[in-house]
Amino acid sequence: MRYRPISPAVLAEELTERISALTERPRIAVAVDGADGATETTELADALVEPLRLRGRAALRVSARDFLRPASLRFEHGRTNPDARYTDWLDLGALRREVLDPLAGAGSGEILPSLWDTERDRATRAARVPVPEGGVVILDGELLLGAGLAFDLAVHLWLSPAALRRRVPDAWAVPAYERYEEEADPSALADVVVRVDDPRHPALYTP
Numbered sequence: 001m002r003y004r005p006i007s008p009a010v011l012a013e014e015l016t017e018r019i020s021a022l023t024e025r026p027r028i029a030v031a032v033d034g035a036d037g038a039t040e041t042t043e044l045a046d047a048l049v050e051p052l053r054l055r056g057r058a059a060l061r062v063s064a065r066d067f068l069r070p071a072s073l074r075f076e077h078g079r080t081n082p083d084a085r086y087t088d089w090l091d092l093g094a095l096r097r098e099v100l101d102p103l104a105g106a107g108s109g110e111i112l113p114s115l116w117d118t119e120r121d122r123a124t125r126a127a128r129v130p131v132p133e134g135g136v137v138i139l140d141g142e143l144l145l146g147a148g149l150a151f152d153l154a155v156h157l158w159l160s161p162a163a164l165r166r167r168v169p170d171a172w173a174v175p176a177y178e179r180y181e182e183e184a185d186p187s188a189l190a191d192v193v194v195r196v197d198d199p200r201h202p203a204l205y206t207p
Contacts, residue, residue, distance in 0.1 A: 064141020146184030
């Protein structure tokens with residue numbers, strides 16, 4: 001793979017330009033995917049909001065962390081089970097139903113910005129938010145690709161195997177990310193791949 005060094009600011013600018021060019025559908029869904037705690041998915045997703053608004057595109061932020069299943073389901077096989085982390089933590093059905101499906105052509109255009117408060121382990125009871133035509137929903141999180149979620153643009157923040165083991169804060173979760181790389185191959189599914197072994201010096205994959 002060939003990578004082009006790029007600053008975080010220029011990366012956000014280039015992604016903003018690419019998102020702004022997506023006009024085939026009235027509402028756009030963008031994913032920023034990467035290992036939790038080891039890749040700056042939240043920071044990159046946040047950095048896209050204001051530039052998109054300056055280009056006349058309403059931008060709404062959603063985090064996959066607010067669509068995790070209740071603790072009784074996530075931790076059914078223990079709190080440090082990497083297979084459960086990979087297959088059971090994220091509520092894929094809720095993300096489709098509450099965020100992605102409403103953005104489709106026949107959808108209502110109203111999304112639920114959050115579903116589950118994992119700290120209190122109860123529903124957030126958030127109100128639905130309308131996404132205007134031309135609007136963009138930016139979703140950040142982990143293990144988002146290869147699960148049948150429909151995105152108009154997917155960005156994958158990639159770590160080399162050594163960096164993955166070094167940077168993931170929950171060492172027990174590393175096998176979940178390794179399984180993700182092997183089974184889903186997110187770099188092949190993403191529209192944009194960014195190497196973030198050093199988050200201060202990202203590098204953009206150039207085919």
